[in-house]
Amino acid sequence: MDIRQATIDDFLGMQNANLLNLPENYTFKYYLYHALTWPELSYVAVDPRGRIVGYILAKMEEEPTDEPSGHVTSISVLRPYRRLGLANRLMKQSQEAMVAHYNAAQITLHVRKSNRAAISLYRDSLGFEVHVMEKGYYADGEDAYGMRFLFKRKDEESKAST
Amino acid sequence: MSNIPKHRQLPDKENRLFKELLTQYEYKQYKKGLKAADTILKKFPNHGETIALKALTLHSSLPFPMTVAGLTKQEEAESLARLAVKKDITSHITWHVLGILAKTRKDWDEATRAFAMARKQDSENIPLMRDSIALYLHTRQFSQAVAARHQHLLLRPTLRSSWTSLIIAHHLNGDMTEGIEVYDQYLGIVKNDGATSSEKAQLLMHIITMCMEAGQWDDALRRLENGLKDGVLSTRGQVTQLKAEILMQLGRESESEDVWRALIEQNPDNLSYYDGFLRTKGYEIRKSVTLDSTSKIVSLLNSFAESYPKALAPRRMCLDIARGDEFRDLARAYLVNGLEKAIPSLFVDVKGLYVDLERMKIVGEIVEDLIQTLEKDAGLHDDDSKAPPTALLWAYYFLALHLAHPAHPNPSYDRSLQLLSTALKHTPTLPEIYMAEAMVRKRAGDILGAAKAMEEARLLDGQDRFLNCKAAKYWLRVGEVAKAEELTAMFTKKDIATSQDLTDLQCLWFLQEEGDSYRANGNLGMALKRYQSLATTFQDYEDDQYDFHTYCLRRMTFSAYYSLMKYEDQLRSHPAYFKASLAAINIYTRLHDDPSLKEEKLTAEEEAERKKAAKKAQKAEQKARKAAAATGEGKKEDQPVPDEDPQGSKLLKTETPLDEALKLWKPLELLASSRIETWTTGYQIYIRKKLYLAAFKCLLQAHDIDPRDPNLHWEIIHFKQTVSAVPDLAEPVKMTTDQLLPSLIPSDADLAAYNANLLSQHSSSPAHILGAAKGLSELDTTRPIPSSSLQAIESTLSRLAAHDVPPSVAIMSSALKLMKELGAPISSIDSLRDTYKSRVPLASVFESDEELKRRRREALEGEEVANGVKPDL
């Protein structure tokens, strides 16, 4: 499975995967908004026949904040392709891009309280932490965890290594 | 002031009102605005600009979602806008309003014309100019866009966007050099443009790609390296990839190699990085790999696998490259690793290799061997380590899918099912096993059993939308629309119909599958409705780009914008559009052939069901109305506009089915010209329109793609027969066909021999067998077809069950349909069906109608019992 930055012609495949995997869906224009504002941040996993089997749709926070903050709008992998490490890789690529291109200090996302697979991915594999609980965040009334990961700053990193 | 034409002048009082009207519009005080407009119009009913502003105000106050009352107002606004232009044809306001209304209607051509007219009247009006440019870009009138951009720059030379927009306009107009020149001037003139660093990076990146497109490699590299040096560009991702490519173009392979290595370091799972790296070594792995270079490539890839132990790509790529014993060893290690780690996706990962039958065979042998070892409870490694118990489970699962894969020359569905039931004994609650069973049953033609199995999978993990969608899709495949919608509704909005929500959300798979389901059930109206919704969705995708013509200039995301423009130009080459169009065109041609299909023929049972559904809908509507009344929104004209054609009957009753078909087909002609079905389908439309030259052109195009295509084959015979039966064939047609038809079919050929030839050359291809049978049915044009011909057709079709022919349930079904269409006696249809059934015993489609009904009822009832313990959602 190829992991690469999404190009415009990947976003319909992304929309398709999103509609198959998750109840939170968006019309195409919202995907275009991501693609045409932060072209470096969304990534796809592609099978040998060119089909999108996993994706991360990501953005930067538009509201002015102290420090640039990345946000995952949606991430999912088609069921037959799960547990292959795709989501993990997609996330890492997007994170790197947020730091490199937008100088992001952190990345945030929302996840259903009941979504064990995703929580385990974010917390155990990727080191996110829950920073807020949002009651009734989802359309069906389920609560969300707001999760967050703070990026190591380059200067901190170099300080740590010297 | 004196140059205001007489008909536009207003006395002071009205003039004041007019100015107020403008402000009221701006502040969205529509009611006040309308009143002011009416006051002016009472005295000056012919004042064009007031009429225009009234139209605009009325139009802006329209409700969303549109209501019944809103529709009337919308019509009024439209006709006022047109009237306004008539009354004052030299006013920029009247044209501007006409343009705005056309734009919201998404009538881009009219909008473009109206804005151009408005600009003529007021050439320095900047907002007008901006809209007008966006429309030029939208309608791909690039030279006009460039001209307008020049003018904009003259008026606003210090504005960053004046420059950057001109650059991109030049680029779209195909003039890279001019664009790059403007960029360099801009750097000299606008020193501090206020762009953020990422905006600067976006612009510079785009300039670099323009240089590359213009073949100015040195220049591109210089700009790129300066950008990196100045800290404008980040080395992550695309910049570095461009650098690697530029270096390659400049023949600096070893430098390029280092850059590709750096990219692999960034993302060791990006296949194109490895491709690029290998290109610097002279290997074009996507084209061809010579036998003696495979080992070298494999060892290069292996060294990456060692450097990046977590990366999947280099190991997997080795399998694409290696051959023979080397392949066997690598594949074994890969499979053992996957099975021991219990990776469910191992099969979907490996099946990419099956484009090569040799590799497929080896994979099968390895897995058989691993199963034997595991069943003996032995380890899979040379040491005495033991495999985890799940390894055997996943090996069964793998082999089951392997044996049922469509590329498998000898699929063995029975064995697959056996393996899966053994696996189930190990772990009865794993949805994957049921999904695999569903897949195997589907391939074996047992679509009912497949739906049941997928439903089992779904019930094991009710929270997973993927399983829910799959189960819904499988129910649709057996024609159970209601059951499918019951499932999809679990994940869609509760206050509207699930099909409506999925349409609003542009869910293409659902529209296609439900359309197919309706089509198979004979509900052609609803089928057309779904297919047309899918086509409309593509129109929406196209229209979506409009806002980005201005948005991207503001965000400075030029490269992304440029690719959007290119993408939209070929949007309808998308397979989803292709598939839905062909399906709809097929219905339209049938409607043309048999207009009686437009009248629905319902069985008593269906009639009763339809009535029940209508009653239910009526009740729901009443309930909704009552609820609305309670909140004071009960008036009929305030209701949202209802679906004009809820059953698709308007679509079905079209007077011009072939024109509708042609509308869907036209984009394919342009964008899917390399697919043979485009032409074989185009033929079906044109021959019915009696446009013989156009029909013939389709055949010629198809012939260029694949002269032995089975559909093309019988269409050629059909064409020859058709034109030779036309008494007064137009001279140009006659001349062209006389001249060119022989290149498709030898003119003096005995047609029967021509047909027999196809069969003997492709005697084990199901599609060709069907094509030859259809050819036979075209050879004998007498109708009803004489029994001697029918017998020949039947005997050809019975070959589909022969043991040297891979069984294809879909083609067998088409064969039975052909027999029916030709009016074959029931007895011979039944006997053919029995022949097929004995070849594919699992295929439920070949059961008798009663048996099918019984099984279907059983499947659904089984569901109801199971649904008693529906998992929470």
Ligand SMILES: CC(C)(COP(=O)(O)OP(=O)(O)OC[C@H]1O[C@@H](n2cnc3c(N)ncnc32)[C@H](O)[C@@H]1OP(=O)(O)O)[C@@H](O)C(=O)NCCC(=O)NCCS
């Ligand atoms: C959540 C999801 C994106 C994970 O995708 P994936 O490609 O299978 O995840 P990965 O293979 O990269 O898994 C990485 C790690 O996440 C954790 N994880 C993933 N799936 C898990 C599961 N079902 N149960 C427990 N942990 C799981 C594991 O720690 C795993 O590491 P491991 O395989 O080495 O044990 C995928 O399950 C999915 O698409 N689910 C449906 C949509 C969804 O819920 N999206 C998230 C919305 S916020």
